[in-house]
Amino acid sequence: MTLDAQTRPRIFGISGWKNSGKTGLAVRIVxxxxxxxxxxxxxxxxxxxxxxxxxxxxxxxxxxxxxxxVALVSGTRYAIMHELRGAPEPSFEEILARLAPCDIVIIEGYKREPVPKIEARRLEAKNREPLAPGDPHIVAIAADHPVHETGLPVFDLDDTQAITDFVVSVTGLPEPGSRPAAELLTE
Structure with a gap:
C-alpha cells in the first residue's frame, strides 16, 4: 500500500552516525x-x-x-508486533501507511530515504565522516561543534526551538488548528 499526496503526512528525518545525537534530537523535536x-x-x-x-x-x-x-492492548496504549518470519523487511512506505493520521512523522535512521533530513553530528561519535556531501536530501546540520565545510544551514545541536522552526518551515507544516474542519473529522 502506498499513500498518495493527499494522505501522506509531512515527513522529516534525522540522520547521523552512531552516538551522533540523533535520538536526543528526535525526542526534543517531538x-x-x-x-x-x-x-x-x-x-x-x-x-x-x-x-x-x-x-x-x-x-x-x-x-x-x-x-x-500479536496485539497488546490496555486502557493507555496498544502495540502490534508483526513477526516477519523470514519475509523481507517492510519498505518505509509500507510502515508509513500503517500509521494513524498525524500532522508530521519524524523519522530516525532511514539514511537513504528521499525525504528532507537534518544531519546530527557530535564530536564523540565513532564515525565523524559527514553524510551531507553524499546525500542531497540533507537540508541542514545540527552539531555540537563548529561546521564550516558546507553551504547548508547549521544549528547548534541543542537549539531545539530553532531546529523545530526550521522543520516546520521546510515541511510546510501549517499552524496547528488551521486545518479545515472536514480534514479533522476524518481522523
Whole structure:
C-alpha cells in the first residue's frame, strides 16, 4: 500500500552516525512540536535485532507459538508486533501507511530515504565522516561543534526551538488548528 499526496503526512528525518545525537534530537523535536499543538508520529529504523517483549510474557509466548501478529492492548496504549518470519523487511512506505493520521512523522535512521533530513553530528561519535556531501536530501546540520565545510544551514545541536522552526518551515507544516474542519473529522 502506498499513500498518495493527499494522505501522506509531512515527513522529516534525522540522520547521523552512531552516538551522533540523533535520538536526543528526535525526542526534543517531538516534544517541541507536540507542545506547539501538532500531532506527531515517529519511525525509528534499527539496524539490529530488537524486541519490545519480555521473555515468558503471555504475548511473547503467543509469538513463540507462531502468531503472525500479536496485539497488546490496555486502557493507555496498544502495540502490534508483526513477526516477519523470514519475509523481507517492510519498505518505509509500507510502515508509513500503517500509521494513524498525524500532522508530521519524524523519522530516525532511514539514511537513504528521499525525504528532507537534518544531519546530527557530535564530536564523540565513532564515525565523524559527514553524510551531507553524499546525500542531497540533507537540508541542514545540527552539531555540537563548529561546521564550516558546507553551504547548508547549521544549528547548534541543542537549539531545539530553532531546529523545530526550521522543520516546520521546510515541511510546510501549517499552524496547528488551521486545518479545515472536514480534514479533522476524518481522523
Amino acid at each position: 516534544t517541541e512540536l507536540t507542545a506547539r499543538g501538532y500531532r506527531v508520529s515517529t519511525i525509528k529504523h534499527a539496524h539490529h535485532d530488537f524486541d519490545i517483549d519480555k521473555v515468558g510474557a503471555d504475548s511473547w509466548r503467543h509469538r513463540q507459538a507462531g502468531a503472525h501478529e
